[in-house]
Amino acid sequence: xxxxxxxxxxxxxxxxxxxxxxxxxxxxxxxxxxxxxxxxxxxxxxxxxxxxxxxxxxxxxxxxxxxxxxxxxxxxxxxxxxxxxxxxxxxxxxxxxxxxxxxxxxxxxxxxxxxxxxxxxxxxxxxxxxxxxxxxxx
Amino acid sequence: xxxxxxxxxxxxxxxxxxxxxxxxxxxxxxxxxxxxxxxxxxxxxxxxxxxxxxxxxxxxxxxxxxxxxxxxxxxxxxxxxxxxxxxxxxxxxxxxxxxxxxxxxxxxxxxxxxxxxxxxxxxxxxxxxxxxxxxxxxxxxxxxxxxxxxxxxxxxxxxxxxxxxxxxxxxxxxxxxxxxxxxxxxxxxxxxxxxxxxxxxxxxxxxxxxxxxxxxxxxxxxxxxxxxxxxxxxxxxxxxxxxxxxxxxxxxxxxxxxxxxxxxxxxxxxxxxxxxxxxxxxxxxxxxxxxxxxxxxxxxxxxxxxxxxxxxxxxxxxxxxxxxxxxxxxxxxxxxxxxxxxxxxxxxxxxxxxxxxxxxxxxxxxxxxxxxxxxxxxxxxxxxxxxxxxxxxxxxxxxxxxxxxxxxxxxxxxxxxxxxx
Numbered sequence: 089x090x091x092x093x094x095x096x097x098x099x100x101x102x103x104x105x106x107x108x109x110x111x112x113x114x115x116x117x118x119x120x121x122x123x124x125x126x127x128x129x130x131x132x133x134x135x136x137x138x139x140x141x142x143x144x145x146x147x148x149x150x151x152x153x154x155x156x157x158x159x160x161x162x163x164x165x166x167x168x169x170x171x172x173x174x175x176x177x178x179x180x181x182x183x184x185x186x187x188x189x190x191x192x193x194x195x196x197x198x199x200x201x202x203x204x205x206x207x208x209x210x211x212x213x214x215x216x217x218x219x220x221x222x223x224x225x226x
Numbered sequence: 227x228x229x230x231x232x233x234x235x236x237x238x239x240x241x242x243x244x245x246x247x248x249x250x251x252x253x254x255x256x257x258x259x260x261x262x263x264x265x266x267x268x269x270x271x272x273x274x275x276x277x278x279x280x281x282x283x284x285x286x287x288x289x290x291x292x293x294x295x296x297x298x299x300x301x302x303x304x305x306x307x308x309x310x311x312x313x314x315x316x317x318x319x320x321x322x323x324x325x326x327x328x329x330x331x332x333x334x335x336x337x338x339x340x341x342x343x344x345x346x347x348x349x350x351x352x353x354x355x356x357x358x359x360x361x362x363x364x365x366x367x368x369x370x371x372x373x374x375x376x377x378x379x380x381x382x383x384x385x386x387x388x389x390x391x392x393x394x395x396x397x398x399x400x401x402x403x404x405x406x407x408x409x410x411x412x413x414x415x416x417x418x419x420x421x422x423x424x425x426x427x428x429x430x431x432x433x434x435x436x437x438x439x440x441x442x443x444x445x446x447x448x449x450x451x452x453x454x455x456x457x458x459x460x461x462x463x464x465x466x467x468x469x470x471x472x473x474x475x476x477x478x479x480x481x482x483x484x485x486x487x488x489x490x491x492x493x494x495x496x497x498x499x500x501x502x503x504x505x506x507x508x509x510x511x512x513x514x515x516x517x518x519x520x521x522x523x524x525x526x527x528x529x530x531x532x533x534x535x536x537x538x539x540x541x542x543x544x545x546x547x548x549x550x551x552x553x554x555x556x557x558x559x560x561x562x563x564x565x566x567x568x569x570x571x572x573x574x575x576x577x578x579x580x581x582x583x584x585x586x587x588x589x590x591x592x593x594x595x596x597x598x599x600x601x602x603x604x605x606x607x608x609x610x611x612x613x614x615x616x617x618x619x620x621x622x623x624x625x626x627x628x629x630x631x632x633x634x635x636x637x638x639x640x641x642x643x644x645x646x647x
Binding site: 098099113115117118119122128129130131148149150151152153154155156157158160161163164165177179180182183184186187190191 | 249252253256257260261262275276278280281282283284286287290363364365368381382383384385386387437441442467468469470471513516590611612614615616
């Protein structure tokens with residue numbers, strides 16, 4: 089049986105996948121290749137990992153305001169994470185999902201969880217998320 | 227949380243002002259709810275980062291708005307695009323990229339924006355004033371407007387910036403409100419020599435270090451022994467907004483909202499005091515360099531876009547010299563600044579040196595570099611930070627003088643005396 093935590097829906101939706109977790113914030117501009125879904129920031133601990141289809145958990149975005157545009161491209165190209173978990177409400181990620189709903193009717197779910205819950209997540213966990221933000225970790 | 231919308235907001239949301247305003251308002255209201263805003267507030271200017279061509283989705287978004295007849299409601303400057311509109315063919319830019327990036331430029335111009343094509347809009351006639359409420363994209367511009375000018379903007383991501391400009395309103399949250407502009411962390415410079423503090427290469431390193439530590443908190447700096455120039459403050463902010471999420475910093479006795487420590491922290495205590503030592507700065511300087519050895523293919527300057535003062539300094543450094551034939555030398559800036567630099571007589575020396583200039587864009591925003599370019603050198607903390615991931619290159623960080631000297635001798639050379647302590 090899985091462990092359950094609760095997330096605040098920033099952009100609600102269902103998702104499941106393998107967790108990819110880092111306590112290091114990320115910029116998608118210069119950090120995410122939307123053609124492949126690979127994390128390409130060579131200073132980031134997740135460098136070289138492919139986040140496509142994963143539940144990406146990072147505390148928040150840093151740096152460039154182009155992060156939103158890169159995530160939108162990834163959603164359109166089908167290379168985005170299945171969902172994103174952050175420790176606060178991250179407006180850069182949220183906006184990409186809101187615009188993806190407006191343009192393509194395919195937002196990706198984004199949930200905010202507490203730093204305490206965040207610290208219990210590990211890369212490789214299998215995670216399912218319900219619309220209401222019930223997050224089960226296997 | 228329910229957001230209060232005025233009759234005029236609601237009219238836009240319901241499409242009374244056309245489909246473009248309706249789409250912009252729909253996105254704006256959804257984001258305002260996510261921000262936890264209770265109302266929207268008016269702005270008097272905007273700067274659009276969505277101009278950077280990333281791919282099909284961004285282009286489709288721009289052309290959707292344009293085709294619906296979008297017009298901006300406030301004076302709106304444009305950030306770098308994905309193309310040097312009139313000189314891209316001199317570089318390795320693929321024709322298909324050029325076509326798409328150009329379509330994106332035209333889409334934003336059609337909305338009534340001012341074609342400034344620069345990441346340094348504070349170096350234009352549309353520089354905002356103290357206290358002015360604005361919606362700016364572009365991380366270096368955001369931190370400069372807030373910190374150096376005392377204007378007020380949140381960190382607007384691509385795509386939201388243009389929605390705010392079309393509506394002329396923003397969610398009333400974050401750095402738009404006085405209470406959210408207080409300093410949080412205090413960085414105290416310790417025994418950093420005035421000669422190092424006077425050198426331009428100090429500021430990107432300090433910014434990189436502060437950004438890494440501060441992340442999304444507001445840093446306050448004290449212990450500066452010299453008065454930094456505008457270009458030094460822009461370099462500091464650009465680096466801090468790359469390694470961290472810094473959208474506002476204060477320097478006690480220097481920046482407009484920090485005449486005193488009391489003012490910088492709005493009467494509160496810093497949550498943490500961080501001593502900044504020469505040793506920490508040396509480590510940060512090393513981290514900005516990803517190259518090993520002295521191989522050098524190209525020197526790149528101008529992120530954020532070079533100012534007139536920087537062209538003047540560069541003209542002085544390159545006068546009477548010639549770059550090594552194996553090293554390319556590029557400066558990125560805006561059309562307006564190039565025009566001024568030409569008028570002032572600074573470009574002749576750069577041309578004689580063998581240097582080139584690119585406008586409207588930068589090496590990070592357009593695929594201009596030939597495939598043989600692997601090793602870069604720059605005095606820009608932002609170029610040093612992003613070039614490895616975006617361009618798959620390795621970078622050496624150095625001072626402006628180091629960059630010129632390296633271009634002359636054809637390999638990386640750096641003057642270490644300033645950093646020796």
